[in-house]
Amino acid sequence: MSDLDAYRDKARKWLESVAPEFGRDARRGLSVEEDLALGRRYQRAKYDAGYTGINWPVEVGGQGLGHLEKITFDGEEMQFGMPNVYFGISLGMPVPILIRFCEDKPWMKERVIAALKGEEIWCQLFSEPSGGSDLAALRTRAETDGNGWRMSGQKVWTSWAQYCDYGVIVVRTDPTVPKHKGLTYFWVDMKAPGVEVRPIKLAGGDSHVNEVFFDDVRLEDSQRMSPVGGGFGVALTTLMIERYVATDSAGFGPHLDLFVETAQDIDLNGRPAIEDGRIRSAIARNHAMRAGLDSITRRAMLMMQAGMQPGPEGSLQKLVAVRSRQKLSELGLDLQGNEAFAFDPHAFVKEDWGTSWLNAPTGRIAGGSDEVLLNTIAEKILGLPQDHRPDKGVPFNQIPA
Amino acid sequence: MSILYDEGQQAIATESRRVLDARTDKARLLGLLEQVGEFDETFWNTAIEQGWTALALPEAYGGLNLSLVELGLVAQATGAATAGAPFLNTSYGAAMAILHGSDDSAKSDWLPRLASGDATGCVAFAEGSSPLPPKPAITFDGMMLTGRKPAVPGGLKADMAVVWASLGGRPALVAVALAEAKREPVSSFDNARLYADLVFDKTPAQLLAQGDDALVLARDVLARMAVVTAHEQVGGAEALLFIARDYANERKAFGQPIGAFQSIKHRIAELYGLVEIARANCIHAAAQEGQPGFAVAAADARLSATEAYDTAARDCIQIHGGIGVTWETGLHLHMRRARSLAIEQGNTLFWEDWLVDELLKGDAA
Ligand SMILES: Cc1cc2nc3c(=O)[nH]c(=O)nc-3n(C[C@H](O)[C@H](O)[C@H](O)COP(=O)(O)OP(=O)(O)OC[C@H]3O[C@@H](n4cnc5c(N)ncnc54)[C@H](O)[C@@H]3O)c2cc1C
Numbered sequence: 234m235s236d237l238d239a240y241r242d243k244a245r246k247w248l249e250s251v252a253p254e255f256g257r258d259a260r261r262g263l264s265v266e267e268d269l270a271l272g273r274r275y276q277r278a279k280y281d282a283g284y285t286g287i288n289w290p291v292e293v294g295g296q297g298l299g300h301l302e303k304i305t306f307d308g309e310e311m312q313f314g315m316p317n318v319y320f321g322i323s324l325g326m327p328v329p330i331l332i333r334f335c336e337d338k339p340w341m342k343e344r345v346i347a348a349l350k351g352e353e354i355w356c357q358l359f360s361e362p363s364g365g366s367d368l369a370a371l372r373t374r375a376e377t378d379g380n381g382w383r384m385s386g387q388k389v390w391t392s393w394a395q396y397c398d399y400g401v402i403v404v405r406t407d408p409t410v411p412k413h414k415g416l417t418y419f420w421v422d423m424k425a426p427g428v429e430v431r432p433i434k435l436a437g438g439d440s441h442v443n444e445v446f447f448d449d450v451r452l453e454d455s456q457r458m459s460p461v462g463g464g465f466g467v468a469l470t471t472l473m474i475e476r477y478v479a480t481d482s483a484g485f486g487p488h489l490d491l492f493v494e495t496a497q498d499i500d501l502n503g504r505p506a507i508e509d510g511r512i513r514s515a516i517a518r519n520h521a522m523r524a525g526l527d528s529i530t531r532r533a534m535l536m537m538q539a540g541m542q543p544g545p546e547g548s549l550q551k552l553v554a555v556r557s558r559q560k561l562s563e564l565g566l567d568l569q570g571n572e573a574f575a576f577d578p579h580a581f582v583k584e585d586w587g588t589s590w591l592n593a594p595t596g597r598i599a600g601g602s603d604e605v606l607l608n609t610i611a612e613k614i615l616g617l618p619q620d621h622r623p624d625k626g627v628p629f630n631q632i633p634a
Numbered sequence: 635m636s637i638l639y640d641e642g643q644q645a646i647a648t649e650s651r652r653v654l655d656a657r658t659d660k661a662r663l664l665g666l667l668e669q670v671g672e673f674d675e676t677f678w679n680t681a682i683e684q685g686w687t688a689l690a691l692p693e694a695y696g697g698l699n700l701s702l703v704e705l706g707l708v709a710q711a712t713g714a715a716t717a718g719a720p721f722l723n724t725s726y727g728a729a730m731a732i733l734h735g736s737d738d739s740a741k742s743d744w745l746p747r748l749a750s751g752d753a754t755g756c757v758a759f760a761e762g763s764s765p766l767p768p769k770p771a772i773t774f775d776g777m778m779l780t781g782r783k784p785a786v787p788g789g790l791k792a793d794m795a796v797v798w799a800s801l802g803g804r805p806a807l808v809a810v811a812l813a814e815a816k817r818e819p820v821s822s823f824d825n826a827r828l829y830a831d832l833v834f835d836k837t838p839a840q841l842l843a844q845g846d847d848a849l850v851l852a853r854d855v856l857a858r859m860a861v862v863t864a865h866e867q868v869g870g871a872e873a874l875l876f877i878a879r880d881y882a883n884e885r886k887a888f889g890q891p892i893g894a895f896q897s898i899k900h901r902i903a904e905l906y907g908l909v910e911i912a913r914a915n916c917i918h919a920a921a922q923e924g925q926p927g928f929a930v931a932a933a934d935a936r937l938s939a940t941e942a943y944d945t946a947a948r949d950c951i952q953i954h955g956g957i958g959v960t961w962e963t964g965l966h967l968h969m970r971r972a973r974s975l976a977i978e979q980g981n982t983l984f985w986e987d988w989l990v991d992e993l994l995k996g997d998a999a
Contacts, residue, residue: 360956363886365887365955365956366887366888366955367887367888370887370888389956390956433960433961433962434960434961434962435959435960435961436951436959436960436961436965436966436969437966438668438961442956499762499763500762500763500764501763501764501983502987503768506763509983511983511986559948563944563973563976566973566977567976567977567981567982567983568763568981568983569762569763570760570762570763570764570765570977570981571760571761571762571763571765571784571785571786571829571977571978572762572763572784572785573977574785574820574822574823574824574827574829574974574977575785575820575821575822575829576821576822576823577821578823587823590973591823591966591969591970594948594951594952594958594959594969595959597952598952598955598956598958598959599956602952602955603952604895604897604898604952607897608897620888620895621890621894622888622889622890623888623889623890624888624889624890625889627889632889634886
């Protein structure tokens with residue numbers, strides 16, 4: 234047995250031992266608040282067992298292991314339906330960025346460990362009503378105020394903000410220079426005076442995203458995580474990390490096995506649907522696509538382990554996987570015919586075609602829309618010309634709204 | 635029947651749109667999603683008042699003696715409005731089954747009431763994944779119906795159902811009053827469609843057709859409902875097309891309207907193609923009513939309209955970015971309706987098979 238197989242075995246045993254307390258059966262019927270509370274306890278148990286911050290340095294409370302161990306654990310964990318969704322963004326982007334860019338090391342370490350234990354949660358406050366894909370078009374502003382800053386404005390689509398203790402945020406500190414140049418990156422205390430969070434209900438019925446309003450919120454200069462005017466670079470680093478978090482070739486929907494099962498269980502023209510050519514074709518194509526994505530991910534992890542830079546093909550993951558999840562879920566519903574109408578909005582998206590289908594559109598928008606990802610691939614990887622951008626080089630305050 | 639709309643037909647199209655614009659309320663429709671067993675009574679009262687329930691039924695039974703063309707035009711308007719009641723399709727389907735069936739008392743019992751909108755009907759053919767099972771599990775014996783039909787559109791509130799059943803091992807079409815049947819509401823992703831499991835236990839019913847006649851009649855009813863539904867799908871898809879176009883003109887990113895990006899512009903142009911092909915198929919199918927090529931035309935309309943509406947729902951949300959996936963904006967009303975209409979009256983797999991079977995028969999127009 235290789236070391237990695239031994240690691241997987243041990244992880245699996247631990248997951249099995251705690252699944253009755255935290256796994257999908259234990260979570261059925263819980264309210265979001267109850268599930269979050271369970272999630273915090275799970276996160277603590279995971280910390281105690283040494284499965285948090287697997288590939289982070291030991292100095293900040295991590296395990297000092299490699300990416301392979303991390304992805305191995307994630308792959309096993311995924312099968313149990315544990316309540317970890319609340320910590321995905323927090324530990325995925327803001328906290329790693331904090332580790333890298335926060336100057337106050339003791340404070341940083343305290344925060345990181347609290348986040349690993351699930352005691353504190355961080356959100357990512359980038360998008361705004363006027364700046365989603367066009368992140369640098371954001372309008373929330375901060376002005377110097379003594380030895381600190383005063384911030385006002387509005388963010389939107391902030392995942393889990395209503396449960397967060399801290400956030401990382403990009404704001405405009407100089408409107409007189411071109412849009413990318415006048416931005417600065419801070420961390421912000423979500424409980425500070427002047428911060429107001431309003432949940433937004435999504436099409437699927439839940440409300441995990443929020444509008445966040447800042448009314449004259451005080452920031453100390455020590456909360457600044459980039460040079461003044463150098464915020465866009467740090468934001469891009471954050472987004473680069475984000476892309477590597479998305480390594481689920483099912484596009485965060487059901488595994489292909491579930492589709493095969495559905496097709497075996499259901500009759501089509503008096504035979505199991507699995508015998509129908511159209512269904513077999515859908516399965517085969519999805520399998521080939523997902524296998525390719527899995528292989529890309531595995532290779533990327535091995536390269537990172539070996540100290541090499543993984544190739545840019547990793548950027549295909551979210552783009553391709555979520556689109557295919559949307560279509561496959563539609564077909565899953567088609568296969569069930571009238572039985573598909575019965576719908577449980579609280580069913581897990583990874584094990585139910587209805588909820589997977591209804592929530593799929595968010596996946597094609599959040600974390601970079603399809604179109605923006607395609608632009609990035611075309612321009613950054615393939616060297617195709619950039620779109621015409623009339624606002625290029627124009628001082629922000631002279632761009633027509 | 636012509637494939638050019640005459641003045642009267644155009645007036646129906648404009649008027650039904652106007653009325654529905656005035657009386658549809660997004661907040662009300664969103665509210666319906668969160669309740670099981672409620673439908674949009676404002677819409678249904680409008681339908682009755684406007685005579686839409688009577689449109690395609692014969693004068694002898696209180697109908698207006700118009701055709702699938704006119705009903706289709708109204709269905710397009712209701713599709714655009716995501717109107718919250720399934721009866722425009724289902725009552726029509728039930729009425730057609732009775733009208734072309736062999737039981738005269740069923741005609742006098744139900745047709746005048748379906749035409750006036752006093753009664754609502756539904757059509758219970760599907761069993762699970764099969765829209766028209768060759769051997770229905772539900773049985774009709776001694777003029778009584780026994781068994782269960784799952785997730786029948788309109789089943790929760792309809793007064794009567796036309797049921798695809800087995801009679802001595804052969805298929806039969808029967809009409810049954812639902813007053814004495816048991817209904818189990820189905821909590822759905824599109825609750826305004828009033829899905830319910832219908833459970834019969836020796837419920838008295840009227841025989842409309844049996845054996846091969848039943849199959850011919852059932853397929854005709856399904857094809858007719860599919861054509862009405864296809865119009866509804868086209869109405870929804872077209873509404874989304876224009877919502878997307880308007881948003882792409884208004885929303886700016888990188889210093890210009892997002893409609894200037896080819897990926898957005900082309901997506902909307904592709905939608906236009908899907909909508910117009912589906913619409914053309916709908917017009918053709920409605921004009922073929924009662925002709926030999928009707929089944930094929932209905933399948934063409936059904937397949938292209940399903941593709942148009944599902945694609946429009948996906949793309950319109952995508953074009954809106956984050957705002958498109960919010961509850962308030964309500965694009966998911968269309969997304970949900972696109973899916974429920976795609977499955978009611980047979981999914982894509984079923985209609986693909988149907989179409990190819992018809993082509994193999996060789997009597998396609
Ligand atoms: C569920 C969910 C969770 C999210 N969580 C967070 C979060 O935690 N923190 C955070 O900061 N943000 C978050 N977001 C925001 C997300 O990053 C944005 O929604 C996304 O970047 C798109 O921006 P937008 O909604 O403003 O759409 P827009 O930018 O307005 O896009 C509208 C349409 O235009 C297209 N478009 C835009 N620019 C181009 C171009 N150059 N070429 C071609 N097409 C283009 C888009 O692809 C889209 O189809 C979340 C979003 C969702 C839906």
